[in-house]
Amino acid sequence: MRVFQHTISGPLHFSGVGLHTGAVTSATILPADPDSGIVFRRTDTGSVIPATVECVAGTAYATVLSAGGAKISTVEHFLAALYGMEIDNAVVEVDGPELPILDGSALEVSRAIASGGLAQQNVRRQFLRVWENGKIRRNGSMVAISPAVDLEILVTVDFPASAIGRQWAKFTLTPENFLKEIAPARTFILREQIDELREAGLAKGGSLDNAIVVEGDKVHNTEGLRFPNEFARHKLLDFLGDIALLGRPVRGSILAVRPGHTVNRAITEYLASTGYSSFPELPVSPGKVPVHIQVTA
Numbered sequence: 116m117r118v119f120q121h122t123i124s125g126p127l128h129f130s131g132v133g134l135h136t137g138a139v140t141s142a143t144i145l146p147a148d149p150d151s152g153i154v155f156r157r158t159d160t161g162s163v164i165p166a167t168v169e170c171v172a173g174t175a176y177a178t179v180l181s182a183g184g185a186k187i188s189t190v191e192h193f194l195a196a197l198y199g200m201e202i203d204n205a206v207v208e209v210d211g212p213e214l215p216i217l218d219g220s221a222l223e224v225s226r227a228i229a230s231g232g233l234a235q236q237n238v239r240r241q242f243l244r245v246w247e248n249g250k251i252r253r254n255g256s257m258v259a260i261s262p263a264v265d266l267e268i269l270v271t272v273d274f275p276a277s278a279i280g281r282q283w284a285k286f287t288l289t290p291e292n293f294l295k296e297i298a299p300a301r302t303f304i305l306r307e308q309i310d311e312l313r314e315a316g317l318a319k320g321g322s323l324d325n326a327i328v329v330e331g332d333k334v335h336n337t338e339g340l341r342f343p344n345e346f347a348r349h350k351l352l353d354f355l356g357d358i359a360l361l362g363r364p365v366r367g368s369i370l371a372v373r374p375g376h377t378v379n380r381a382i383t384e385y386l387a388s389t390g391y392s393s394f395p396e397l398p399v400s401p402g403k404v405p406v407h408i409q410v411t412a
């Protein structure tokens with residue numbers, strides 16, 4: 116993992132339909148100062164919404180952030196791309212209430228970051244280190260954490276639809292691994308959920324161009340899957356988008372069984388309460404929290 120903070124070298128532009136609003140929106144990622152983190156700025160209202168755990172306003176069908184009465188929705192794939200590509204500081208300008216869904220993955224954003232280039236900043240990253248084993252369960256989901264030098268994640272999913280079934284994805288965070296293994300994995304939906312979402316006024320922009328549609332043993336997208344375990348990989352992508360709200364690179368090993376936003380949020384809040392360290396070279400000592408470097412996050 117990089118020791119120094121990074122931002123992007125120059126502006127990156129994206130445009131496309133919002134998954135839930137169905138409206139075409141534009142987003143621009145801009146470089147930002149050290150220690151400023153990831154911040155969303157609505158250009159239509161002038162409001163500023165930081166990507167932090169405290170600003171999470173909802174996670175039902177998309178991650179919604181809110182600050183000062185302003186909201187921004189469906190931020191998770193942009194956040195996963197920034198976290199996966201190890202961008203510490205950036206401003207994401209959006210001209211509406213929702214980020215464009217693009218192809219339902221984080222590929223376009225991650226590729227743009229990789230080809231646009233990164234700028235190293237002269238300030239150390241503040242790592243959030245897992246110091247002891249922990250486990251959280253919520254509604255049939257479980258996330259277990261343990262100390263590790265890198266960020267290692269193993270995700271398992273289990274769906275009755277046999278096109279998904281039981282599958283898993285494993286990943287150690289480097290920008291190269293993220294770009295190749297995780298960023299291309301698209302979001303997915305069960306055919307029977309579509310009507311329910313539409314009736315709730317959601318998924319107006321959803322189509323086979325931005326989601327995998329599954330029905331029993333069938334995948335409706337004519338191009339098929341990008342990976343045999345694309346579903347587990349996308350759950351891993353979503354998990355990264357959720358822990359990105361910590362605003363710090365995590366060093367730890369994470370096992371996520373049937374993860375969803377609820378359990379991801381619980382583990383993120385737990386990690387946020389454990390403090391962080393700017394000394395990544397310290398040895399791991401499971402079960403012992405070195406009090407002298409604990410700082411309130």
Ligand SMILES: [Zn+2]
Pocket residue numbers: 191192302349352353
């Ligand atoms: Zn997703």
